[in-house]
Amino acid sequence: xxxxxxxxxxxGRVLIAERAxxxxxxxxWLLTAAAHYYVMAPAxxxxxxxxxLAVTPAVAVWLVSAVPGTWALTNFALGVWIDRLGEYxxxxxxxxxxxxxxxxxxWAGRRGSFYPLLASRLVAGVAxxxxxxxxxxxxxxxxxxxxxxxxIGVYVTSAPAGFALGQLFGPIVTARAGWPANFLVMSVVxxxxxxxxxxxxxxxxxxxxxxxxxxxxxxxSVLGHPVVWYGSAMAFAxxxxxxxMNSWMPTYLGxxxxxxxxxxxxxxxxxxxxxxxxxxxxxxxRIGSSVSVAxxxxxxxFSFRCxxxxxxxxxxxxxxxxxxxxxxxxxxxxxxxxxxxxxxxxSRRVSRARRWRSSRRRAFRGRSRHP
Numbered sequence: 001x002x003x004x005x006x007x008x009x010x011x012g013r014v015l016i017a018e019r020a021x022x023x024x025x026x027x028x029w030l031l032t033a034a035a036h037y038y039v040m041a042p043a044x045x046x047x048x049x050x051x052x053l054a055v056t057p058a059v060a061v062w063l064v065s066a067v068p069g070t071w072a073l074t075n076f077a078l079g080v081w082i083d084r085l086g087e088y089x090x091x092x093x094x095x096x097x098x099x100x101x102x103x104x105x106x107w108a109g110r111r112g113s114f115y116p117l118l119a120s121r122l123v124a125g126v127a128x129x130x131x132x133x134x135x136x137x138x139x140x141x142x143x144x145x146x147x148x149x150x151x152i153g154v155y156v157t158s159a160p161a162g163f164a165l166g167q168l169f170g171p172i173v174t175a176r177a178g179w180p181a182n183f184l185v186m187s188v189v190x191x192x193x194x195x196x197x198x199x200x201x202x203x204x205x206x207x208x209x210x211x212x213x214x215x216x217x218x219x220x221s222v223l224g225h226p227v228v229w230y231g232s233a234m235a236f237a238x239x240x241x242x243x244x245m246n247s248w249m250p251t252y253l254g255x256x257x258x259x260x261x262x263x264x265x266x267x268x269x270x271x272x273x274x275x276x277x278x279x280x281x282x283x284x285x286r287i288g289s290s291v292s293v294a295x296x297x298x299x300x301x302f303s304f305r306c307x308x309x310x311x312x313x314x315x316x317x318x319x320x321x322x323x324x325x326x327x328x329x330x331x332x333x334x335x336x337x338x339x340x341x342x343x344x345x346x347s348r349r350v351s352r353a354r355r356w357r358s359s360r361r362r363a364f365r366g367r368s369r370h371p
Contacts, residue, residue, distance in 0.1 A: 004292070009274060015115060016203055017203055017204070019272070020200045020201075020202075020203030021200070021204065022200075023156065023196055023197075023199065023200030024138065024139070024142065024197060024201055024204065025139055025198040026136040027197035027200060028131075028155060028158075028197060029154070029157075029158040030158070030189065030193045030196075031091075031095060031135070031190055031193045031194065031197065032131060032132060032135060032155070032158035032159060032162065033158040033159075033161050033165065034186045034189040034190050034193065035124075035128045035131055035160040035164040035186070035190070036128075036160075036163050037183070037185070037186055038098070038102060038105075038124065038162075038166075038183060038186035039127075039166070040068045040162070040166030040170070041169075041170045041173075041179070041182035041186075042064055042179065042182075043061075043064050043172055043246060043247040043248075043250055043251075044166060044171050044250045044261065044264070046060055046247075046250065046251050047251060047254060048179060048261070049063065049109075053113075053114045054112070054114075055114055055183070057194050059114075059319035061330065063118060063121055064247045065224075065243070065247070067122075067125040068243060069122070069125060069126055070122045070125030070126050071125040071126070071128055071132075072127075072129075074126050074129060075130075075132075076131050076219075078090075078126070078133070079133055080219075082130070082133055082134050082137065087134040087135070087138040087141075088134075088197075089132070090130050091131055091135060091197065092194065092197075092198070094126075094128075094129075094130035094134065095127070095131060095190055095191075095193075097123065097124070097126065097127035097130075098127040098128065098186075098187075098190055099123035099187045099191055101121070101123045101127060102124065102184065102187030102190070103119060103185045103187050104116070104120035104123075105117055105120040105183035106183040106184040108120055109178075109179065109180030109183065110180050111239055111359050132159070132361055135155065136152060136155065137364070138201075139151050139152055139155045158313065159276075159351040160272035160273065161272070162271075163246055163269075165275045166182070166271040167250065167265040167266075167269040167272070168265055168266060169265075169266045170182055170265055171260075171261040171264075171265045172262065175261075175262075176224050225328055232273075246268065246272060249264075250264040250268050251264075253268070274278075276369040298354025319325075326330055
């Protein structure tokens with residue numbers, strides 16, 4: 001602890017740690033968004049890329065598929081090294097490789113060389129996987145369990161946001177500086193953002209890395225859980241469809257409807273933009289909350305009951321113990337809300353309707369007896 005932090009007291013240390021977490025979240029979000037911008041930038045101008053490289057669009061689309069391809073093939077093994085070396089170190093290494101791969105892609109694109117460009121994007125796929133996994137672990141481990149889902153939900157919006165930005169601004173950058181400039185834009189942004197992450201992580205207490213098991217035992221322990229296989233299969237199917245729509249939709253709109261590259265990219269950007277909303281909202285849903293609803297029926301009272309329980313609502317810090325934050329006394333206290341509403345007006349209306357129907361029946365019976 002520095003002298004300045006000692007003078008600030010507990011409240012000051014909490015504020016510093018919270019700002020450090022916000023800076024770390026912002027930095028990793030921008031880095032991941034830039035990486036996914038790099039992934040999707042060629043898709044928005046695929047026809048022009050194919051013409052400049054003298055290949056067909058069916059071959060040029062491998063430039064898009066190359067990045068998630070190597071990501072999928074190498075990410076499992078690299079996850080073991082993330083556990084051994086720590087998230088921050090792997091983020092820095094991944095960012096350095098990604099910046100170099102972006103510059104290599106720009107150089108190959110300027111020369112019109114397809115295979116060097118494909119090789120550069122294969123290398124970039126390894127770095128993108130490292131950045132994604134390590135950043136998710138870093139953000140998830142920096143907050144308490146009550147806020148972990150929200151924090152990760154905010155972070156994972158960076159991927160669809162990067163896709164949307166690539167579809168939207170890819171044609172704009174191409175029109176002004178050529179399509180290889182999109183790769184250079186990513187390298188510049190990543191180089192600036194890694195400095196923000198480095199400054200923020202210094203204020204976070206990181207637990208020492210204690211994973212000394214062999215790589216074989218790591219693989220065996222993880223692959224022995226059926227949930228891992230189910231989740232992997234679901235993620236593979238969803239991401240395959242997601243990548244297919246993002247990579248081919250601009251070309252389809254341009255060829256079938258004669259739309260410009262800018263308009264095709266704008267329309268396609270709406271698809272990943274929906275992912276931003278869904279991922280951010282998904283982080284707010286936490287297991288343990290209960291909701292019960294009773295729907296009305298005609299002969300019973302209207303009733304709607306909803307019970308929601310949530311723990312601490314603020315970001316807490318404990319910089320002196322570990323990197324996992326605990327809620328401070330100054331943050332939002334634990335709260336429980338219970339809401340029960342009954343529509344008395346509806347029940348009174350039903351009662352009046354019943355009395356009216358009964359009186360009408362009695363009156364009708366009286367007239368039938370005395371014609």
